[in-house]
Amino acid sequence: MAWGMASVPAPQAQVLLVAGDFQGYLTPCGCVKPMTGGIARLGTAVRSMSPKTGALRVTSGNLSAGSTRQDELKAEALVEALSKMDFQAIHAGQSDSRLSSEIRQGLERLSKGRLFGPAAQRAESNQGVVSVRAQSEKPSSKASVAIFDGGLSECKSWVQRVGWSGIAVYRSSGKPPEQPEKVAKAWLITPGDKGKYLLRIGLQGGKPTSYGVAPLGPQYADDAGSRAVLRRYLTRVTQEQLLERLPRDASEAYAGSKACMSCHSEDYNIWSKTRHAAALETLEKEKHDRDPDCVGCHVVGLEHEGGFTSRAATADLKGVGCESCHGPSKAHVEKPQIKTPRRPFEACLSCHDTNHSPGFRVETYWPKIKHGVDKSVENPSMEKRQP
Amino acid sequence: MLTTTIAVLLAAQNSASPMPPAGASGSFCKSVYSVQQKLEHGDFAAAGALLLRLPKKTIRLDWDDRNVPPAKRTEWAEMRDLAISNWKELVRDFKVTLAKPGDIKISFSKDRLPSPDGLGPAGAVFLESLEAKDPALEGVICLWRTEQKIPIQRRDVHNEVGFAIGRYLGLERTQATPGYMSRSDMPYLQDFHAMVNYGPAVRENFEVVRYLNEAVAKKQKIVAAKPDVFFEPAKLVGGSVLQGTPAQMSLQVTNRGNAPLKIRLVPDCSCFSFQLPREIAPGRTETIRIQADSSGFQGAQHKNLFFYSNDFDVSERRIPVEFAVEPLYRILQDGLGEVVIADDTGFKKEFFFIPSALAPMKVLSARLVGFKALVDVTPWEGVRADPMMNEPEKARKGYRIQVLGSPNLPPGRVMANLMIQTDHPQWPEIPWGFEVQKGIAAFPPAIYFGEIRSAGEATMTLSRPGKPFSVTAIRLSSPHFKASQRPGLRKGDIQITVAYDGKLPAGDISQSMTITTDDPKQKEIVIPLSGVQL
Numbered sequence: 001m002a003w004g005m006a007s008v009p010a011p012q013a014q015v016l017l018v019a020g021d022f023q024g025y026l027t028p029c030g031c032v033k034p035m036t037g038g039i040a041r042l043g044t045a046v047r048s049m050s051p052k053t054g055a056l057r058v059t060s061g062n063l064s065a066g067s068t069r070q071d072e073l074k075a076e077a078l079v080e081a082l083s084k085m086d087f088q089a090i091h092a093g094q095s096d097s098r099l100s101s102e103i104r105q106g107l108e109r110l111s112k113g114r115l116f117g118p119a120a121q122r123a124e125s126n127q128g129v130v131s132v133r134a135q136s137e138k139p140s141s142k143a144s145v146a147i148f149d150g151g152l153s154e155c156k157s158w159v160q161r162v163g164w165s166g167i168a169v170y171r172s173s174g175k176p177p178e179q180p181e182k183v184a185k186a187w188l189i190t191p192g193d194k195g196k197y198l199l200r201i202g203l204q205g206g207k208p209t210s211y212g213v214a215p216l217g218p219q220y221a222d223d224a225g226s227r228a229v230l231r232r233y234l235t236r237v238t239q240e241q242l243l244e245r246l247p248r249d250a251s252e253a254y255a256g257s258k259a260c261m262s263c264h265s266e267d268y269n270i271w272s273k274t275r276h277a278a279a280l281e282t283l284e285k286e287k288h289d290r291d292p293d294c295v296g297c298h299v300v301g302l303e304h305e306g307g308f309t310s311r312a313a314t315a316d317l318k319g320v321g322c323e324s325c326h327g328p329s330k331a332h333v334e335k336p337q338i339k340t341p342r343r344p345f346e347a348c349l350s351c352h353d354t355n356h357s358p359g360f361r362v363e364t365y366w367p368k369i370k371h372g373v374d375k376s377v378e379n380p381s382m383e384k385r386q387p
Numbered sequence: 388m389l390t391t392t393i394a395v396l397l398a399a400q401n402s403a404s405p406m407p408p409a410g411a412s413g414s415f416c417k418s419v420y421s422v423q424q425k426l427e428h429g430d431f432a433a434a435g436a437l438l439l440r441l442p443k444k445t446i447r448l449d450w451d452d453r454n455v456p457p458a459k460r461t462e463w464a465e466m467r468d469l470a471i472s473n474w475k476e477l478v479r480d481f482k483v484t485l486a487k488p489g490d491i492k493i494s495f496s497k498d499r500l501p502s503p504d505g506l507g508p509a510g511a512v513f514l515e516s517l518e519a520k521d522p523a524l525e526g527v528i529c530l531w532r533t534e535q536k537i538p539i540q541r542r543d544v545h546n547e548v549g550f551a552i553g554r555y556l557g558l559e560r561t562q563a564t565p566g567y568m569s570r571s572d573m574p575y576l577q578d579f580h581a582m583v584n585y586g587p588a589v590r591e592n593f594e595v596v597r598y599l600n601e602a603v604a605k606k607q608k609i610v611a612a613k614p615d616v617f618f619e620p621a622k623l624v625g626g627s628v629l630q631g632t633p634a635q636m637s638l639q640v641t642n643r644g645n646a647p648l649k650i651r652l653v654p655d656c657s658c659f660s661f662q663l664p665r666e667i668a669p670g671r672t673e674t675i676r677i678q679a680d681s682s683g684f685q686g687a688q689h690k691n692l693f694f695y696s697n698d699f700d701v702s703e704r705r706i707p708v709e710f711a712v713e714p715l716y717r718i719l720q721d722g723l724g725e726v727v728i729a730d731d732t733g734f735k736k737e738f739f740f741i742p743s744a745l746a747p748m749k750v751l752s753a754r755l756v757g758f759k760a761l762v763d764v765t766p767w768e769g770v771r772a773d774p775m776m777n778e779p780e781k782a783r784k785g786y787r788i789q790v791l792g793s794p795n796l797p798p799g800r801v802m803a804n805l806m807i808q809t810d811h812p813q814w815p816e817i818p819w820g821f822e823v824q825k826g827i828a829a830f831p832p833a834i835y836f837g838e839i840r841s842a843g844e845a846t847m848t849l850s851r852p853g854k855p856f857s858v859t860a861i862r863l864s865s866p867h868f869k870a871s872q873r874p875g876l877r878k879g880d881i882q883i884t885v886a887y888d889g890k891l892p893a894g895d896i897s898q899s900m901t902i903t904t905d906d907p908k909q910k911e912i913v914i915p916l917s918g919v920q921l
Contacts, residue, residue: 069832080838103831123577236835247796
């Protein structure tokens with residue numbers, strides 16, 4: 001698709017590749033397949049879309065979404081992987097400023113001079129890619145690509161205000177538009193969020209000639225170099241015992257799923273054949289079984305004292321067990337008159353959220369695990385069950 | 388009186404003569420006035436000579452980098468060019484060539500530069516001159532900053548050259564908005580830009596110069612005109628308001644001169660709102676109503692409005708603003724602002740929520756966001772001081788909020804937000820932040836070199852605020868690593884630098900650094916060193 005013949009100053013590049021706003025997403029969750037994104041697919045996509053020479057690879061937005069130790073490890077892994085993919089300009093955004101100064105120094109070192117943006121030492125990359133935060137900022141004439149810290153409407157107002165003639169990358173969530181938006185002399189593009197898409201813009205003599213959006217789906221095999229970075233990241237997560245160091249709330253005591261079996265044998269048998277029962281094994285296959293980001297939704301009570309700690313120490317709490325939905329129930333086991341503490345359908349959305357389970361509807365998922373003495377519950381509605 | 392009237396009348400006849408804008412530097416405005424005075428007296432040659440010292444669109448820059456370390460010369464020259472290109476973007480047809488002698492001269496000093504305010508060493512000094520033998524503007528950049536002699540970086544050079552050009556173009560230094568004109572003597576933390584809002588002021592300055600050049604060329608006499616600003620009060624006092632109610636103030640600005648007065652007000656707080664007149668005619672007084680939103684404040688407030696005018700005697704003035712905010716509530720605690728240091732049993736922290744008698748509110752519940760803890764809210768009556776409000780111990784009534792944190796804290800320092808739910812319709816949830824840390828914390832707790840081909844270096848910091856400690860030894864698991872310690876940037880912190888010689892065999896690096904401290908409860912801190920040797 002040709003999108004105008006006005007010239008973009010500067011880039012000597014024939015192809016501009018833009019990914020970004022990773023927000024700590026190194027890999028698609030894997031809960032539901034196929035999901036999009038992940039640095040391993042990005043590595044392959046970048047290689048296949050880059051010409052032998054003349055490609056400018058740029059990221060936008062934020063590397064991280066928080067300032068925990070896991071956020072720090074993710075940011076290091078991302079910068080290392082993006083450097084290996086030869087992204088010449090890696091943007092460290094406003095959210096990355098929350099990372100400690102020591103970590104940001106480490107990111108500068110790992111990026112080998114490619115880092116730029118508000119959380120980096122430089123606002124402009126060596127390649128003429130500049131980070132813009134304020135409406136009144138006007139980048140230098142050398143810059144050809146502006147990474148704008150704001151949404152589409154703010155970005156439009158900025159390009160008009162400063163008369164920007166080049167490519168401006170704004171922040172958005174969801175799928176990027178199918179065409180870039182031309183505003184005055186500028187082209188406005190976005191790679192969406194969480195590193196799920198790669199944009200490819202063809203340039204000829206400084207003029208944009210083509211535009212494409214690639215969702216990073218399973219059509220891109222995993223890139224070996226990025227997989228190695230991911231492996232090292234997961235090793236560090238395990239070695240630093242981030243799962244063991246998770247803070248835990250005091251709570252009612254857990255009994256474990258087997259304790260439910262003697263009175264609820266039919267329900268136990270149904271549950272034991274569901275994917276809920278094997279949820280930890282699913283994670284073990286993906287090598288994320290010590291990853292605090294994932295384990296909470298694959299075991300019972302990770303956030304509580306007395307909840308899951310490891311397969312060896314708390315075997316009855318592995319998988320999405322009875323108490324994942326019904327709540328800690330040792331008191332109920334000991335005295336059946338005491339009701340279990342939680343309304344089960346309210347628990348679904350804590351894991352089946354839009355990021356990890358985008359197709360989730362209780363009406364279609366409930367039949368997969370349907371159990372319990374109340375056979376009238378054929379078509380449960382979340383709303384009806386709210387207290 | 389008659390003389391003033393005639394001067395005002397003559398100035399009125401001369402109304403087409405453009406005046407510098409508010410935001411123009413005092414020295415530029417003064418130079419313009421000097422040219423006008425020469426023209427008034429018919430001394431066109433002297434006026435023309437002075438005009439050569441005022442901003443031009445084609446200029447020469449004398450770059451003297453003899454004192455710059457040779458390894459830095461190329462990089463810093465790039466920073467100079469970046470600043471030049473940023474200004475070229477903003478100023479149409481602006482051309483800068485490197486030549487001697489220059490309209491601007493930039494040099495570097497190894498020696499301490501005196502600060503004009505006498506506080507510490509200057510990062511750079513800038514001198515303006517109307518003498519033909521001198522550059523119109525000379526900047527000297529010190530190769531180090533602060534008493535700690537921190538070597539300057541590329542962004543220091545970039546920002547100072549950016550400031551020098553802006554100063555040459557006749558812009559005033561600003562303390563309010565970040566950009567080239569907000570220069571500082573401290574090490575810069577970011578690259579600045581030529582802000583878009585500099586553009587109109589520069590254009591107006593050029594318009595003034597163009598007009599004066601035409602007058603010289605036509606040998607046209609003009610009356611020297613100057614606004615003479617008087618504003619009062621010199622300090623704004625907004626009285627005392629209840630939190631959430633705006634503080635009201637007013638500023639009276641009088642133009643006692645014979646040229647239109649242009650003013651700008653730049654606040655240091657987004658809480659201010661006001662409207663300014665376009666300009667104030669000679670002899671007129673305008674009252675500017677200023678409001679400050681007090682919602683986010685408690686107690687005595689000390690803020691600033693930066694006043695800019697085209698009167699060269701008052702090109703920039705700071706107007707202190709004071710108002711007091713009667714709090715709707717107070718949250719009291721021991722050790723305000725200190726990091727809570729947890730031990731093997733976790734930590735216990737108490738907060739006291741004291742609603743104002745003027746607008747009573749109830750606490751409904753409280754929870755902690757950041758990590759897990761038990762939070763208990765109970766009605767409370769007792770005696771406590773409020774040091775932040777300078778209030779001694781006295782009887783108070785409200786709620787005690789007790790936070791019990793488990794010892795199972797995440798590593799490092801954790802930010803926690805206490806969220807207090809109330810029955811007040813405008814303040815349904817009040818956040819209160821504090822930090823928690825278990826023992827001596829390492830930032831980061833592990834050093835990662837990534838994929839590395841040759842030697843490399845990384846730094847980390849050990850910290851335990853308020854409880855000083857010493858590092859007595861550092862042991863490394865491999866002779867390929869060396870470590871050294873020095874005081875960190877924050878008081879009591881210790882910074883450790885680890886240097887790797889890049890000579891381990893290819894493959895995974897899995898080494899460690901063991902730091903011995905003088906704390907018997909935390910004798911050793913082990914820092915993993917990892918990466919991949921290519």
